[in-house]
Amino acid sequence: MAAKVTVRGHSVVPGKPDEAEFILTLSVLDARAEQALAEVARQTEALGQILDELEIPSGSRVSSGVTVEEEEEWEDEELIHRGHRATSRVKVRLRDLGSIGLLIGQATSRAGAQVRGPRWRLDLGNPARLDACRLAAEEARRKAEAYAQALGLRLGAVIEVTEPGMSTRREPAFEGMAIAAAALPNLHVDAGELDVSAAVEVTFALDH
Numbered sequence: 001m002a003a004k005v006t007v008r009g010h011s012v013v014p015g016k017p018d019e020a021e022f023i024l025t026l027s028v029l030d031a032r033a034e035q036a037l038a039e040v041a042r043q044t045e046a047l048g049q050i051l052d053e054l055e056i057p058s059g060s061r062v063s064s065g066v067t068v069e070e071e072e073e074w075e076d077e078e079l080i081h082r083g084h085r086a087t088s089r090v091k092v093r094l095r096d097l098g099s100i101g102l103l104i105g106q107a108t109s110r111a112g113a114q115v116r117g118p119r120w121r122l123d124l125g126n127p128a129r130l131d132a133c134r135l136a137a138e139e140a141r142r143k144a145e146a147y148a149q150a151l152g153l154r155l156g157a158v159i160e161v162t163e164p165g166m167s168t169r170r171e172p173a174f175e176g177m178a179i180a181a182a183a184l185p186n187l188h189v190d191a192g193e194l195d196v197s198a199a200v201e202v203t204f205a206l207d208h
Contacts, residue, residue, distance in 0.1 A: 009140030015128025
């Protein structure tokens with residue numbers, strides 16, 4: 001049976017994000033459901049105007065619609081009715097990363113939104129992805145050459161290539177934190193770089 005060796009190559013390279021994703025939440029508590037709903041509708045209209053001003057296309061906005069629920073709370077072992085809470089959420093993808101601070105400031109001050117994000121994203125065509133793949137393949141070949149040399153053999157042709165997957169990783173700047181309308185007039189958010197990770201498994205023939 002012909003000799004062969006299977007190796008895994010791995011690489012991590014930095015990549016500049018192409019867009020940032022935010023969740024904008026509008027929430028109003030009122031004794032009357034219709035009043036809570038009306039106020040959220042007003043806030044939603046204000047938020048839509050802000051997104052229009054920032055030239056964020058409709059395809060980059062996803063609304064979850066509006067929910068209205070009774071809000072209750074236990075107090076001194078008694079269930080207290082607090083009113084009706086109307087809530088609306090909009091997911092926004094922003095490609096102009098220089099407008100992040102403006103989006104957060106305007107959404108919180110003018111629309112009363114809470115902001116969760118950003119979550120940074122890379123396009124499929126981002127050069128960092130291909131760089132990571134190339135470096136992973138080069139590492140796989142170096143490993144295979146080292147095995148072949150140690151065994152007194154020559155590295156032959158590639159028999160099989162398998163890509164386990166690719167990932168990007170970095171802790172988002174505000175992930176998990178809701179930003180309310182306070183003290184954000186000059187907020188600056190630096191996207192920095194993401195770690196783009198690639199791995200590949202390559203099987204080589206080993207020749208005598």
